[in-house]
Amino acid sequence: MLVNEGVELETPPPGLADEFHTLFSSDALTFLSEIISTFQPEVDKVLKLRVLRKVQLDLTGGLPVFAKDTAHNRNDPDWRVSPVPHRLHCRHVDVGDLSPCDTQRFIQGLQSTAQGLQVDFDDGNCPTYHNQIKGIYNVYQAVHNQFPDVPPIAQAPVLMLRPRAWNMVEHNMMVYGREVPGPLFDFGLLMFHNAKLLLQNQSGPFFYLSKVESYMEARLWSQIFFWTEKKLGLPAGSIKATVLIECVLASFEMEEILYELKEHSAGLNCGIWDYSASFVNKFGPRADFLLPDRSKYVDMEKRFLHSYMDLLVQTCHRRGALATGGMAALLLPRDKESDLYKTVLHTVTRLKLLEINAGVDGFMVYDMDLIEPMQKLFQLHSPDQNQLLQLRDDITVTPEDLLVMPAGGVTLYGLRYNIAVGVLFIEAWLSGRGHFFYLGKVEDSATAEISRSQVWQWIRHQVRLEDSGTLVTRALVRGLAEDLIGDLKAAIHCQTSRDEQRLMTAVSMFLEIVQKNDFPEFLTTYLNLDHTFLSFHNQLENKHTDKAPKARL
Template sequence: MDDRIRITDTAEGQDRVLTDEAMAFLLQLHDRFEASRQQLLQIRRKRRAAFADGDSPRFLESTRRIREDGSWRVAPPAPGLEDRRVEITGPIERKMTINALNSGAKVWLADCEDASSPLWRNVIASQVNLQDAIRERIAFTSPQGKDYRVTAAETPTIVVRPRGWHLDEHRILVDGVPMSGALVDFGLHVFHNADELIARGRGPYFYLPKLESHTEARLWNEVFVVAQHLLVIPQGTIRATVLIETITAAFEMEEILFELREHSAGLNAGRWDYLFSMIKAFRLRGPEFVLPDRSQLTMTAPFMRAYTEQLVRACHRRGAHAIGGMAAFVPSAKDPVATERALAAVAADKAREAGDGFDGSWVAHPGLVATCREAFDAVLGAQPNQLGRSREDVPVDGAALIDLSTTPGEITEQGLRSNIEIGIRYMEAWLRGHGAVAIHSLMEDAATAEISRSQVWQWIHNESTTSDGRIVTRDRCLALVDDLRAGFDLAPGNRFREAIALFREIALEETYPAFLTLAGTERYLGDGIERPTTGSIPVQDAPERLIPLDQPVEGEPERAAA
């Protein structure tokens, strides 16, 4: 292994994943793209500061020609991605991998990001499990002796979600600087599995999270071009679906498709992170930007309708799939009445998405696959998708995307209490290594926890009132934390004390951390090695870019002038 690289932790399966050849590949990606990543993270911080000062997102004048040019299209669907009517998501844990492969879904989103806690053992195990799943050799026996095997005649197409651009992999250092978590997750998967996937009639496919601009999509496209060149696989083999889960990305959907068009597989309405992004962007902009209880924020809210309908319009205008949002309910045989009621709500939600023109949608549990499939079967029939259905009837309306004033609902004592409880319970499980957690019959992940803690922070700093007329204050929230503490199991082995401390830091203090995963990793999952704060390397101190953001990559068609 190159002596510039230092790995600071160990986990079972590491020798199989971090081979000398794989690390050499990662090093090439790091050297070529790390400075660009840091530039883009600085742009994020500047844009976030501008929103705090009163600026608002808008459609870019500099890219008007891309939006107005009706001639360009993304690549046609790749093998295994023609029909995406049901996609199941979850962490790449061994048992959950087998359950996903047996689920009957068309696509499995194998998640290295919001549904995965970034403990080193999880990072390595995810790559081991992907290798075994792709090669049809995955099996698992539980501590109770139950065997899990893949028995489905047809398994879902695998699409991997790497970590976002903002996250470091602090256990792999190059010249003392952490590698990008995104490039580690992407690079290890594509290096070990691309040839095998191609041989099996599929390809290395990805979901790209947390993008905030088309220039961030451009960087991913450059990564794909270079990776395919280094691995000697045809250009365009890699495909990526972008989650539109930030408010700035919602204003650049066609530009994002354009940047990735040779590698594009569509866009997804990442509803939970999108709500988190809205709260984060406008958290100090006054009462008109304060949203009601999380449980009341449905996809029928006017600003969410505008977002999803404009997403379908952008996708189908360019020949790209539009994938709907997550159904997070967890069915339970112990409460058949509640389960029946929740399944009816899921069915209505999926029927609305199919009726709006989406080509498929997400579920978080195998028990929801049939409900989602039935809703899309009713609209699609034997057709694999709705790419031929234009939504030109939908207006491109930037004002509608950020008009929160017409959102129905209220802030309640129960909503405040629920946000605090979910935030703490989720972070306790996350610190123990679980990124997707069933809490009160809903599958919670980092995105839903972000909404919970961000709403609490916003309500405090806007002096919002609950429906009983009382102001939400820090002291009131601290009292609720103390009241809830009695219901937490504080026996040895859990991490509730740390989770409570973390929640207080990210929800109840003056400073607002951009991501709970950053704050939690730096404080509780670090390794004690001194290094620059995540995402804070100044551009002038970074190595010279090898691929300027405004120039095409060698071997790639030139971009149309914006």
């Protein structure tokens, strides 16, 4: 245990002593202590405001609206966000879910032709102490040009650093007797060690901000940015951040979020699964917000999702901000001559062309083999660096557009698929991995959130399967989970008794989560605070190896 003026920090995991001592210098610890002690009360406040807002919605049965008390900002036609640096003018294709502790994939990303890398400490990353230290140190090496055969940071894809969201805490550091907010731990270290060099190379510091639910949370990030810039001697407005609109409540405050971050905004981003899961999070017990089978009835062509994307594009471009779309999770088969390869590429192309036609300025892919064809897609259909001139004045989005649920039921396939994804995500986290591959897709916390959310909601509302009329009960879900164990063992290449024990633990934890009376707000929070998860990680720290997720299926 390292103790330094109100700071308690766990000793480094095995094999990371050099990385640890590089990152946690005396000056870095002082900076971390100051940023955390300065903003911890404000973090507490925004988290309590989340709880209050949810309670108010539950008690009143109310729905979100475009707020009257901020209408003056929405109605003022004159304000714009500050211009972004040259390297952010073109955001066509970012690599998403790039967990930086996976050194090999991180280097591949740096060597790629992508416009940017979503350096992900959130959705695609499991926040073990090892992973955080290794990942932050790998960013340090990239910025300081210490990786062989990698372009200098001024020529590599820009690093879009994505710290953890406000719901996550860092267990291995305490400041004045409290565990610290995960995002401040990540942001503080990333800024302290890299910000000046990134700025000198006109390559940052750039960030993604996860799970922002209100303009008050955007205001907090703005305060953190201004404080950090002053503390580190950077020009005000140096930091640029893209806010991921992953909550239905935030979709009613997009203009206000841009306004609060107008000196620091790199735009807004829309995705599909975290956003869809937020409907269950905020309105799950209400029968009129029953979300049908996502594998069959939920996609970006549905009214509530395409309206959200249209509004995001319109809002951003009206204010001079970039609008980016979600991540293509499909994986291209290795055989480029196969019919399956052509089918997957056609599917990704069709879905991403919808986003381009909606006016987005860029999006993400997981599979790096998709970078070039998606860049060509942009060049063919939107050859300019961005689509900021596409103002989308042709659309008007109403609250009803944003809140109407798509028609459809629940299938046995969809229920089994959601169970499998939920269980395999927990198993991945127990293994120290933030994402995994299943049935030709990459799955991460976003898809795990929608999967476990739907199973919880279907049990709660006692829906019937449209195939057979069978009632969805916890007994049915338990039985299906048991029936899936053979397939799940094959999915994780189960070879040892320890592998089997970890899988069975994941099944038990999944069943526990989906039958809770009160919906756990975030799966990652639930796992990060769970004794079983922490016990597995204590064992992992003693035998960790730096490896990528398991092979594609």
